Amino acid sequence: MTYEEFAGSRLSGLLRYAVMLTGDPHIAEDLVQETMVRVQLNWRRVARSESPDSYVRKILTNQFTDLRRGSWWRRVLLRAEADPAVPVAVDHADRSAERDQVWAMLGSLPRRQRAALVLRYYEDLPDQEIADVLGCAVGTVRSSISRALATLRTELVEAR
């Protein structure tokens, strides 16, 4: 598989994943751009790996969780607009505003917890694969997901 073929078929999926991780389309774009430049620089290694898809997902997730690793984070800091932690969408229809509270609260979670939630509830990955992506044990994945769910539950109860 060439890089072009990979990018052609996977770019949209990676962008969707990055939106779920960051909660902001612009930051998601920066994150994917940074990731794909790295992927291209190391394309031969990526193409030879067992699963290029999970390799690339891993690179992207690492960039997101490790603040100091990528220059995309500098761009985030330089960007004057939307703080990723603060939700923009305020719908005045009560019901939908309430529904979006979960989305808003995701921004306040530690990044690894948020990544674990996205990998399980959006990407639908089994816990073993989530552990591979995050580079930790399956038990750690489960405990951070249950901690994240507990945080969300508590905050939702307080908010409503």
Next chain:
Amino acid sequence: MTPIEEELRDAFARHEPDTPAAGPVHDKIQTAWVRAKRRRTLRRSASVAAAVVLATVSAPAALSHFRQSAAPVTAPAASSSPAVARPLDVLLVGEDDAGDADTVMLVHLPADRSHIYLVSVPRDTVGIRGVDGGRVPGAVSHLTGVSFDATVTVGFDDLRALAGAVGPVDVCLPAPANTNRFRTGRQFEAGCQKIGADDVAPLLRARYGLKEGLYDRDRNTQRFLRAVAAKMTADGTTTDPARLAPLLTMLRGDSEVWLQAAASLSKAEVVGISVPGGAALDSSRYLGEKFDAAVAPGLFAAIRGDTLAEWTAGHPDLLLD
């Protein structure tokens, strides 16, 4: 599925339409990639320049020493009589850890052996890009019209072993440099300091805090190389088999040509030349690198005609340091 889990799934699904369109992002990635690749080419060239300079300086002496001790019976006078002075062209291929050709450099030794010219060719030049390791020399000859007396292959890891064998050298830096953009990495202060095996890789990578980043860093690389070359020829490293053994591991391929190049090379001036070039694009698709058509043909003609002294005098801006 608990209620909170359901809410999460809903929230993700609801925000799927926020996803940016892939097309414009793809174009931005290609632009950023061309820039990143150019930076990498510079970086790699510096490492390989380091290796080839050391090989060029040390190998002739090293190999002649080993040859004499291994075969003392053969008449050395006949084989060591001065070779007919003619220019030599050596192709240097820098391999990455996977054994792929990562850096390509032409090394030209003029007939008078007064200089060592290093001419880097981007590995991704159209015509070389994607070519099998064994066919790289042919591809480079085809592009440049230069035919090679030998091909030398250098692994990146060899540099550290080489530096270990030589021992610490004094390098004087005009400005402080750091390996990390947040200045939290290895810090090199301005001024003269000892650079040992463990310092080499950080020094050759340190470009943060420098006024001209990579370019200043490459000048530091040259300062390091000069220091190494000076030390090796001055303290007799080149005649000590125990210290030379690690150096020999970096030379593969036809080594006879290094013997011909002779020990006088240790006094030659090292000149690095960058071939200007840019991205070859087919609409927005990146095909590889291409030479600057206004400059490259003249450079390659000067290599073939052994007139690089004149050529470099006319192109001071393309010379390293």
